[in-house]
Amino acid sequence: MRSLPSIIHLDMDAFFAAVEQAAKPSLRGKPVIVGGLGGRGVVSTASYEARKFGVHSAMPMAQARRLCPNAAFLSGRFEAYRQVSDTVMGLLRELSPLVQPLSLDEAFVDLEAGPYGPALAEADHETGERLVLALAEDLRADIQRRTGLTGSVGAAGSKLMAKIASEQAKPDGLVMIEPGQERDVLGPMPVRALPGIGPATEQVLRRAGLNTVADLAETGESELVQLLGRAHGAGVYQMSIGLDDRPVVADQDAKSVSVEDTFEVDLADRERVLREVEVLAARCVRRLRAAGRSGRTVVLKVRRFDFSTLTRSETLRGPTDDDAVIIETARRLAAQVDITGGVRLLGVGVAQLADYTQEDLFAQALREEAAEHAETEAEEAEEEPEAAGPRRWMPGQDVHHAELGPGWVQGSGVGRVTVRFETPWSGPGRIRTFAVDDRALEPARPLPLRGDAGPEEAGA
DNA sequence: TCTGGGGTCCTAGGACCC
């Protein structure tokens, strides 16, 4: 807790949808919904225009289509979101080296640790607060100029209050909560406003007659610990009286890596389940190795037809990034689970991560065994391109046409794909339809939105 | 056409050890 509101929290407004509107002029001012487009998809982000129809994050896509049938429905373009996120995080790092990203579109910044720290330390209260407000407004303007997007900023004396403030600032706003005002601001809020209180905790509290944050503060720590358990109860009590000492900490290493897939139709037979587990484990290892890490614990996740979820894990003697070991372990775990009734989701993860790989004899043995089958695998690999089949065009996807230039996929079906030819800096573009296997049409990298550094090719 | 994907942290019981 500090006497100056020198912790800020930035939250980009409707981030994924806003990136799409910035990249696709024809979608500006229109409802845009980004998420899983399959039968079992959910909404990742809805633009403000779509929210007016009641569409929100985590809503099943089928429901979103009923509520807002005229929206543009797009699958995510994470490479583009990462590019814009890098630009925004770069702007934050100009304010302080102490930047703590919470996701692609959200971060805390500790201004006292940065170039304005000394000025803040010397300033009297009023001057200091004016400086924070000026820095925050400049930041918002810079983000707007560099990306065309809006972000909301909260400034306060703690992470808790900065996050509450940015929530109040949405959309496209700035709110400062002066140190000393914490309890007045929090008191009337519903308990759900506190981070860490979700639907389950809300229910427990409601049954105990606790509805507002002021109710929690009056109840006291010991009773909250009774209701919620030691760590959660104590944490919720501290928050309820506006206390939060957590420091802003720069980027931390991931503690686990996992991949999972929900299937369009539940998997019913064991062989298919085992095959999918192998594919997932291989994908998981690729990500693990790309991050230069290895892990000791392999986790298998299974969601059954009735949405009940179970995990099975096995801890190895030492960390590994060996595909054969991790795939075999995941397979072994999968062979043990009851799949009666069907499986809707499978996941494979690796935890207990280390920065190095410790070769063990088991990995060695498996590698030797794998070498024996090398010939067979090579044959399978050669079959791969043929098995890939017709190209899949995803709504929202960037494409490039040999004559017509850059555009994006508006939709596809019955052997056709519809493309709109426009760029972030063009006006709304025209639509053309092609055969899905038209050789002039190719998938493309996302284009940079404005002055932000895009892919190397774009700069050259 | 009910319910994604990638994470974090906490709890609780049993094994095992001193």
Next chain:
DNA sequence: TCTGGGGTCCTAGGACCC
């Protein structure tokens, strides 16, 4: 001569966040 008390590791599950 009915039998403690921690600590740590592993496993499973659950709440929560974006």
